[in-house]
Amino acid sequence: ACSRKNARKAALHPLWQSPLTIPGGTRQSPINIQWRDSVYDPFLKPLKISYDPTTCLHIWNNGYSFLVEFDDSADRSTIVGGPLENQYRLKQFHFHWGAINDWGSEHTVDSKFYPAELHLVHWNAVEYPSFEEAVMEGNGLAVIGVFLKLGARHEGLQTLVDALPAVRHKDAVIEFDDFDPSCLIPSCPDYWTYAGSLTTPPLTESVTWIIKKKPIEVDENQLEAFRTLLFTSDGEEERRMVDNFRPLQPLMNRTVRSSFR
Numbered sequence: 001a002c003s004r005k006n007a008r009k010a011a012l013h014p015l016w017q018s019p020l021t022i023p024g025g026t027r028q029s030p031i032n033i034q035w036r037d038s039v040y041d042p043f044l045k046p047l048k049i050s051y052d053p054t055t056c057l058h059i060w061n062n063g064y065s066f067l068v069e070f071d072d073s074a075d076r077s078t079i080v081g082g083p084l085e086n087q088y089r090l091k092q093f094h095f096h097w098g099a100i101n102d103w104g105s106e107h108t109v110d111s112k113f114y115p116a117e118l119h120l121v122h123w124n125a126v127e128y129p130s131f132e133e134a135v136m137e138g139n140g141l142a143v144i145g146v147f148l149k150l151g152a153r154h155e156g157l158q159t160l161v162d163a164l165p166a167v168r169h170k171d172a173v174i175e176f177d178d179f180d181p182s183c184l185i186p187s188c189p190d191y192w193t194y195a196g197s198l199t200t201p202p203l204t205e206s207v208t209w210i211i212k213k214k215p216i217e218v219d220e221n222q223l224e225a226f227r228t229l230l231f232t233s234d235g236e237e238e239r240r241m242v243d244n245f246r247p248l249q250p251l252m253n254r255t256v257r258s259s260f261r
């Protein structure tokens, strides 16, 4: 009984105060992508990304990450094609990163961690009336994952980095407009795709993941800027926002498909 109690306690990850694995979960994220086990699917289409920079609304610190949110009241910033059967609307994007450059991404490739990972979250507005409803459906969401690696300074990311001091604390928000997040997506069309879940609460199994094979390059100063953010609200004892990634989840009965040979 004692060991089972400890095991249960251990399963509550400090960051999310919720079970690390969802009881009964069969399609949880993130996962390790074993390149040689992925299966080329010639029927996968190219992903078509059409973002309108004027739909960008604000940046805010939600206590897990910083997110840039978009006006998703119409089909103005959308993706279609790839593994998707419908058009999906961009709702927000955010990042996950480590305290140091050796880790930080949520997905890994052949067990390699990247220092950070970008998630662009979209919802199926063809079949569902709202993001909140889509979150509960198996084909409700589509998230594009982009790995960040240490290298040259990323000019597009810098406009975001320059705004971070204004959202240092949890619940801080600032207006942010005229930003086109396609500048953060590699031009190489290659991606992996698999059926998974959200990696932060509510952890629902509603995500078609589209993980870009090529990373984008960012420099040390830009990664360090992420690490100056706080999990804590103004006035609370400061806790640096780092290591906001979920541990790897079991692949179970899933195949990762690739859009490339």
Ligand SMILES: Cc1ccnc(S(N)(=O)=O)n1
Pocket (backbone or CB within 6 Å): 119, 121, 143, 197, 198, 199, 200, 201, 202, 203
């Ligand atoms: C919108 C949202 C909520 C929770 N988790 C995620 S994530 N990290 O799976 O993209 N996105």
Ligand SMILES: [Zn+2]
Pocket (backbone or CB within 6 Å): 094, 095, 096, 119, 199
């Ligand atoms: Zn995420």
